[in-house]
Amino acid sequence: MDKELENAFLAGIEQNKHKLLRICSVYAYDDEDRKDLFQEVLVNIWKSMPSFKSNASIGTWMFRVTLNVCLRIQAKQSKKKKQFVNMDSVELSMYAGHEASSDERPELHQMRACIKKLNEADKAVITLYLEELAYKEIAEITGLTENHVAVKIKRIKNKLLNCINERS
Numbered sequence: 001m002d003k004e005l006e007n008a009f010l011a012g013i014e015q016n017k018h019k020l021l022r023i024c025s026v027y028a029y030d031d032e033d034r035k036d037l038f039q040e041v042l043v044n045i046w047k048s049m050p051s052f053k054s055n056a057s058i059g060t061w062m063f064r065v066t067l068n069v070c071l072r073i074q075a076k077q078s079k080k081k082k083q084f085v086n087m088d089s090v091e092l093s094m095y096a097g098h099e100a101s102s103d104e105r106p107e108l109h110q111m112r113a114c115i116k117k118l119n120e121a122d123k124a125v126i127t128l129y130l131e132e133l134a135y136k137e138i139a140e141i142t143g144l145t146e147n148h149v150a151v152k153i154k155r156i157k158n159k160l161l162n163c164i165n166e167r168s
Helices: 003-027 031-051 058-082 088-097 106-117 120-130 135-142 146-167
Strands: none
Touching: 003 031, 003 058, 003 106, 003 120, 031 058, 058 120, 058 135, 106 120, 106 146, 120 135, 120 146, 135 146
């Protein structure tokens, strides 16, 4: 890979690292899983750098790669789960034992738990929205129209509000 692409990769990661980590955390069960997922994202971004076109910002492109990696890995995990005996009780106990970090407010922990319950499309849209991406960028990443993004965000906010109210 040439030096220009390497510099673009390093600058893009430096600028977007925290956002990429937060996206990974939505699809991860715990801190170790998040770190593994983030490493997989970095590898995929690195491998894909030669195909990066400057049509979109590097950040928007990295978010798209990150979401694709997260969704692909989650689909693989779901497929593996279906091959085994139903482990719902084990999964519930994993979530029950997952405590919020000491610096995380309870309402933020509730929000994370509610986001994890969303379907994959909604989870992707709200995660990008919470990263303060513009509707246009969310549309580019997800393949939806800007209007559809706006409608989905409104509906997702209502779902999250209902979920949080149920948990309170």
